[in-house]
Amino acid sequence: MGRGKIEIRRIENSNNRQVTYSKRRNGLIKKAKEIAVLCDAKVSVVILGSSGKMHDFCCPPNSLVNILDQYHTQSGKRLWEARHESLSGEVDRMKKENDNLQIKLRHLKGQDIASLNYRELMILEDGLENGLTCIRNQKDELMKTYRRNQKLLEEENRELHFHLQQRDAVMAESMRMAGAGSGEGGGDYNSQLPFAFRVQPIQPNMQERI
Structure with missing residues (x-):
């Protein structure tokens, strides 16, 4: 049985769409490598996924600019012409602004002020x-x-x-008090005790009086 035809339309399921993208991308790059080797052709492939991640293949390596120049020469078309002009104008504007800032900085330092x-x-x-x-x-x-x-x-x-x-x-x-209490003649130890624990002196003839 032959393979059934697949309707070419956007795959709604995100997981299936990502799987299909990976398979088709790898297959496209593989075919580009094959045609570059088998036919000695200059091939450049650039693929940008929906997530913004880029995958590319170029043969010979690092020859994308040369391939684009050849394409421009032979087809007479310019890719991203307006975009390049816009970027070129922005770069020129930033260079001019940077030059003006450098001049102002030198003036603030007291340099190149003779022309003012x-x-x-x-x-x-x-x-x-x-x-x-x-x-x-x-x-x-x-x-x-x-x-x-x-x-x-x-x-x-x-x-x-x-x-x-x-x-x-x-x-x-505290140290002075402790030394005074433990030294010779440093105070009566009995007088420092509570009254209930003081040793009462034995009175003479106490037994005789009883």
């Missing part, structure tokens, strides 16, 4: 003064922030130093 007239020099001077004012304001703001932070750090340092001094004083007093 009085009005242009006044505009340049005003721009520099405005820039200096903004820079100075930003510098002053940063200095205020730095001093404020430094003051807060100094206050925290003084507070920590005060707490450390208090702690050292308490520890020194």
Whole structure:
């Protein structure tokens, strides 16, 4: 049995569409390789999938530009002519803008200003003064922030130093009291106990009185 015909229309199922795309793409590139080898032909194939990913084949390698030039010469048609003109105009515009910026930068550095007239020099001077004012304001703001932070750090340092001094004083007093209680003549141990645990002195003749 022969293979049935497939209706050429968009495959609605995304999974089936992706599988078919991969198979047909690989088959097309394979045929391009075969015709390039068997017939010694110059072949270039570019495939852009719906996801935007590009697959290409070119034989001889890296000869796509040459193949396109030959196509343009023999067919008399230009591929992406309008697009190329638009891109060329955009590149020229960006180059011109970059040149103007380079000139302005040299003027700001005080270079190549001999050709400027009085009005242009006044505009340049005003721009520099405005820039200096903004820079100075930003510098002053940063200095205020730095001093404020430094003051807060100094206050925290003084507070920590005060707490450390208090702690050292308490520890020194505790050590002094401990040394006084355990040394010779350092206090009556019995007097430091609660009243209920104090040893009462034996009174003379107590037994005789009973």
